[in-house]
Amino acid sequence: MTNQQEYLHRRVRAGWGLLALGAVLFAAGLILRFLFVVPFNARIVSGLGIFCAGLGLGQVLRYRATRSNRQAVARLVNEEHDERNHLIRGQAGSRAFWVSLAMTYAALMWLSFASSGSLPTPTPDGLWYYLAAAVIVPFVVYVGSILYEEKYG
């Protein structure tokens, strides 16, 4: 077995593992929801299970599709280990990190000034939207940066 095939098998195994974890989480969510009283919405656990299972299934299908074609395996592995791809992802991650840091710092400053009365105290809804943006904006920066660099870099 070549190193590339070995790598492929490892990824397929990881995909199956993720799929199994997803199934367990989904079942645990259902059990918690119907058999126990828990202080949170058990659908969160089931939702996480569906997410993990989806990731695992995607990985299994992606790698199994190329299994019989040696050249496709080699290209898939090359694509994943490609030094330019790693560089692009690293740069995108760095940009997203700085955006995230700036947004968190802005929120920290606002809340600090709000506690001393210099700025208005944010409403819970306003804070929620801001925190949602603090998750989404860096992600958009990350993905946008990758797409831009893939095309022009």
Place this chain on the structure above:
Amino acid sequence: MQNHLGEMRAQKRLTQQDLADLVNVSRQTIISLEHGRYNPSITLAFRLARVFGVSVEELFIYSEEDNHD
């Protein structure tokens, strides 16, 4: 960084995908290299030079301005 990758690849009658397969990178990396948009790592530069049977200096043209890339 300027290079002779495109010409040497054409001389060897290799496609971008063929060359990418030979040096274990993606075709997109070969395209970026040929357009001078990406500077390869030293390992990749040596792998490419070996494919064409030339030295790294014969394949890539270094100038002082490249220092600022």
